Amino acid sequence: MRDFGATALSCTPSCAMHLADAARERGLRPEDLPIRVGFHGAEPWTNELRLQIEAGLGIDAPDIYGLCGMGGPGVAFDCLCKAGMHVSEDHHVAEIIDPETLRPLPEGEVGELVLTTLSREAQPLIRYRTGDLCSLTSEPCACGRTSARMSKPIGRSDDRLIIRGVNVFPSQIEEVLMSFPEIEPHHQIVVDCTGYLDVIEVWVEVDEDIFAETMGDLGSVSSAGCRRRSATCLASRSRSSSRSPRRSGVRRARRCASSTGARRPERARLRERQARRAAIIET
Ligand SMILES: [Zn+2]
Numbered sequence: 001m002r003d004f005g006a007t008a009l010s011c012t013p014s015c016a017m018h019l020a021d022a023a024r025e026r027g028l029r030p031e032d033l034p035i036r037v038g039f040h041g042a043e044p045w046t047n048e049l050r051l052q053i054e055a056g057l058g059i060d061a062p063d064i065y066g067l068c069g070m071g072g073p074g075v076a077f078d079c080l081c082k083a084g085m086h087v088s089e090d091h092h093v094a095e096i097i098d099p100e101t102l103r104p105l106p107e108g109e110v111g112e113l114v115l116t117t118l119s120r121e122a123q124p125l126i127r128y129r130t131g132d133l134c135s136l137t138s139e140p141c142a143c144g145r146t147s148a149r150m151s152k153p154i155g156r157s158d159d160r161l162i163i164r165g166v167n168v169f170p171s172q173i174e175e176v177l178m179s180f181p182e183i184e185p186h187h188q189i190v191v192d193c194t195g196y197l198d199v200i201e202v203w204v205e206v207d208e209d210i211f212a213e214t215m216g217d218l219g220s221v222s223s224a225g226c227r228r229r230s231a232t233c234l235a236s237r238s239r240s241s242s243r244s245p246r247r248s249g250v251r252r253a254r255r256c257a258s259s260t261g262a263r264r265p266e267r268a269r270l271r272e273r274q275a276r277r278a279a280i281i282e283t
Pocket residue numbers: 079080081086141142143144145
């Protein structure tokens with residue numbers, strides 16, 4: 001940033017906080033950096049984290065909201081009042097619905113954000129369910145703009161996790177795990193933080209046959225093989241819908257564990273369900 005004289009930064013909030021920590025570790029003060037503003041989004045973040053980023057980098061840090069289905073960032077932006085993101089209503093109609101009943105909710109209530117495109121010609125979307133939980137207000141903002149404002153998303157209506165700005169569905173992890181015959185269906189997904197960066201740990205139950213005389217034999221379930229299968233699974237999923245079928249028995253976890261609750265006799269049923277899901281994705 002110093003070499004190029006960059007005055008603006010756009011990245012995930014966790015990445016911005018990581019940069020602020022790295023600058024401090026190098027003895028840099030906020031005023032030593034040329035940046036004045038940072039646009040951060042793509043993962044949930046709080047106003048408290050915003051204040052830390054602003055203090056750490058010496059910038060204003062407005063929030064941005066968007067999603068790939070709507071063309072990426074640009075659906076809503078904070079003004080410098082930072083009192084809710086102004087929806088770009090010349091391009092999008094925003095609604096809030098109850099994710100269970102699908103009925104519209106009154107202004108101010110938290111529900112699932114639904115968007116309709118107004119200006120897209122090649123791929124218009126009508127009442128697209130984003131899965132993000134937030135609220136809307138039409139109260140005029142102190143900045144003078146009169147467009148609707150949306151709150152920061154506070155969660156998801158499905159089981160999607162957002163790790164360092166990347167969407168991860170527990171079903172993707174399950175697909176990778178189930179490709180290993182040595183691994184039982186029972187597993188836990190633990191989401192934690194290292195510094196400001198999210199980290200996933202997957203705890204698995206292995207078949208008793210895998211226990212050998214030496215720990216070195218456990219290398220047969222190689223990390224290289226796991227990475228290859230993970231990449232295949234994620235690539236396959238990224239080409240498919242960004243929405244995940246609602247799954248029972250999996251809870252979003254942060255600093256705690258969730259579990260599929262599946263038992264050994266259910267392996268066949270799980271494989272059958274995954275085959276059906278894969279067929280749906282391929283379709
Ligand atoms: Zn405003």
